[in-house]
Amino acid sequence: xxxxxxxxxxxxxxxxxxxxxxxxxxxxxxxxxxxxxxxxxxxxxxxxxxxxxxxxxxxxxxxxxxxxxxxxxxxxxxxxxxxxxxxxxxxxxxxxxxxxxxxxxxxxxxxxxxxxxxxxxxxxxxxxxxxxxxxxxxxxxxxxxxxxxxxxxxxxxxxxxxxxxxxxxxxxxxxxxxxxxxxxxxxxxxxxxxxxxxxxxxxxxxxxxxxxxxxxxxxxxxxxxxxxxxxxxxxxxxxxxxxxxxxxxxxx
Amino acid sequence: xxxxxxxxxxxxxxxxxxxxxxxxxxxxxxxxxxxxxxxxxxxxxxxxxxxxxxxxxxxxxxxxxxxxxxxxxxxxxxxxxxxxxxxxxxxxxxxxxxxxxxxxxxxxxxxxxxxxxxxxxxxxxxxxxxxxxxxxxxxxxxxxxxxxxxxxxxxxxxxxxxxxxxxxxxxxxxxxxxxxxxxxxxxxxxxxxxxxxxxxxxxxxxxxxxxxxxxxxxxxxxxxxxxxxxxxxxxxxxxxxxxxxxxxxxxxxxxxxxxxxxxxxxxxxxxxxxxxxxxxxxxxxxxxxxxxxxxxxxxxxxxxxxxxxx
Numbered sequence: 001x002x003x004x005x006x007x008x009x010x011x012x013x014x015x016x017x018x019x020x021x022x023x024x025x026x027x028x029x030x031x032x033x034x035x036x037x038x039x040x041x042x043x044x045x046x047x048x049x050x051x052x053x054x055x056x057x058x059x060x061x062x063x064x065x066x067x068x069x070x071x072x073x074x075x076x077x078x079x080x081x082x083x084x085x086x087x088x089x090x091x092x093x094x095x096x097x098x099x100x101x102x103x104x105x106x107x108x109x110x111x112x113x114x115x116x117x118x119x120x121x122x123x124x125x126x127x128x129x130x131x132x133x134x135x136x137x138x139x140x141x142x143x144x145x146x147x148x149x150x151x152x153x154x155x156x157x158x159x160x161x162x163x164x165x166x167x168x169x170x171x172x173x174x175x176x177x178x179x180x181x182x183x184x185x186x187x188x189x190x191x192x193x194x195x196x197x198x199x200x201x202x203x204x205x206x207x208x209x210x211x212x213x214x215x216x217x218x219x220x221x222x223x224x225x226x227x228x229x230x231x232x233x234x235x236x237x238x239x240x241x242x243x244x245x246x247x248x249x250x251x252x
Numbered sequence: 253x254x255x256x257x258x259x260x261x262x263x264x265x266x267x268x269x270x271x272x273x274x275x276x277x278x279x280x281x282x283x284x285x286x287x288x289x290x291x292x293x294x295x296x297x298x299x300x301x302x303x304x305x306x307x308x309x310x311x312x313x314x315x316x317x318x319x320x321x322x323x324x325x326x327x328x329x330x331x332x333x334x335x336x337x338x339x340x341x342x343x344x345x346x347x348x349x350x351x352x353x354x355x356x357x358x359x360x361x362x363x364x365x366x367x368x369x370x371x372x373x374x375x376x377x378x379x380x381x382x383x384x385x386x387x388x389x390x391x392x393x394x395x396x397x398x399x400x401x402x403x404x405x406x407x408x409x410x411x412x413x414x415x416x417x418x419x420x421x422x423x424x425x426x427x428x429x430x431x432x433x434x435x436x437x438x439x440x441x442x443x444x445x446x447x448x449x450x451x452x453x454x455x456x457x458x459x460x461x462x463x464x465x466x467x468x469x470x471x472x473x474x475x476x477x478x479x480x481x482x483x484x485x486x487x488x489x490x491x492x493x494x495x496x497x498x499x500x501x502x503x504x505x506x507x508x509x510x511x512x513x514x515x516x517x518x519x520x521x522x523x524x525x526x527x528x529x530x531x532x533x534x535x536x537x538x539x540x541x542x543x544x545x546x547x548x549x550x551x552x553x554x555x556x557x558x559x560x561x562x
């Protein structure tokens with residue numbers, strides 16, 4: 001019975017994900033912070049600098065997957081609270097965890113699909129992927145991790161103003177990009193920088209991409225995967241708990 | 253008789269404001285239960301608690317014996333809601349909106365499509381099923397919301413002001429649909445401002461004010477209990493001052509209503525005799541003369557005023 005309820009709720013989570021993808025992929029904040037922002041950030045930091053193609057590819061792929069997987073998530077809950085559709089969803093037989101997992105799945109699929117663009121660009125420009133399977137698994141795990149992070153960022157403050165959540169989300173996202181070895185490889189950062197970098201999930205994905213394209217990484221592949229799994233679990237659990245707590249306040 | 257909805261000592265505070273104040277009531281199986289009250293009386297808060305949207309501060313609410321707080325999924329599976337504000341997804345088509353709700357309730361695919369087709373046709377939305385709800389008028393959105401609520405064939409249907417702001421035809425369509433689904437066994441919980449609608453549809457009515465239940469009874473019993481609200485309505489061939497008629501013995505209140513004057517009294521026969529004498533003495537002809545039982549609106553206003561201490 002418990003298994004039936006779990007599977008039924010999981011099925012409904014996929015329904016939520018499909019709805020999110022239909023509605024939110026073309027919203028302004030999603031396009032700006034998910035696509036345009038990483039593209040211009042990439043241009044600003046990499047163009048004109050004499051770097052190997054693999055380094056450029058690592059930066060572009062890491063930023064794209066990070067920004068795109070986190071672009072829909074923070075916007076969904078405040079958008080829906082404002083348009084009163086969240087109230088409609090909460091009155092249906094779908095648990096809060098299934099609603100949140102649905103939002104995570106939607107963001108995950110969006111992030112993964114968008115990340116195919118830099119992957120293709122990299123391949124066209126001759127980037128040599130040494131470890132395809134590791135890269136594929138890493139991208140899947142990273143997209144899920146960042147999507148969960150996005151949902152966590154929408155939990156507090158419990159507002160119905162999307163721009164407030166996007167602002168908070170950007171306050172967290174941008175510093176993380178700079179400390180995660182996207183622009184400077186982690187082995188070139190000072191000791192204190194590496195300590196700070198270790199608290200960012202993006203660090204471990206960037207490290208994985210380095211391993212897959214250049215054959216070298218700062219952490220072992222196992223540590224990178226373990227860290228991404230750990231961060232994903234943490235973000236998911238905290239996000240669901242926080243949303244369960246703040247949802248009544250948001251709907252009041 | 254089996255209670256489908258049972259509310260015990262339900263309370264909800266927003267800061268220092270008590271929106272719902274220790275209310276108790278039961279709604280019986282296959283009943284149309286009206287929930288009336290002025291603005292900010294606690295109607296919508298009560299519905300939002302009963303549908304699991306917000307959490308009460310204290311008290312118990314059960315839907316077919318499922319506690320909405322401890323067994324929300326089971327309770328929500330058997331209910332549907334037509335909320336006060338139309339909240340279909342404006343970036344989805346009418347068809348996608350209806351399908352979404354069907355899928356969230358686990359309605360099987362074939363059944364979902366057949367029912368959606370039938371409902372959208374019934375509400376004249378089928379031709380526009382592939383259009384985004386963004387372009388729909390208020391009435392169309394409201395009809396779409398009703399379709400979404402009915403797709404799941406709920407055992408309990410909550411409607412919060414379902415005909416508010418709709419044209420006559422759409423409002424009648426929704427009222428007819430409520431009646432038909434009730435005949436087929438659905439228990440209806442209807443919040444409305446429209447007294448005539450409540451009078452026509454409801455088996456019982458609860459009047460709520462300042463978060464407290466002021467009265468619960470059938471519309472007829474509520475009227476009978478308010479005998480002081482009987483009135484005599486009269487119109488004369490020439491203009492007559494309301495003040496003059498308010499001096500007639502046994503008249504408690506006189507009101508000008510269009511070209512008529514309504515005199516509230518507990519002794520209508522005495523007032524009628526006085527009116528005839530008045531007409532003769534002033535050499536006036538009486539164009540029309542009717543005795544009126546209290547309307548539900550009269551009862552409602554009286555109860556609300558009593559509650560305010562007017």
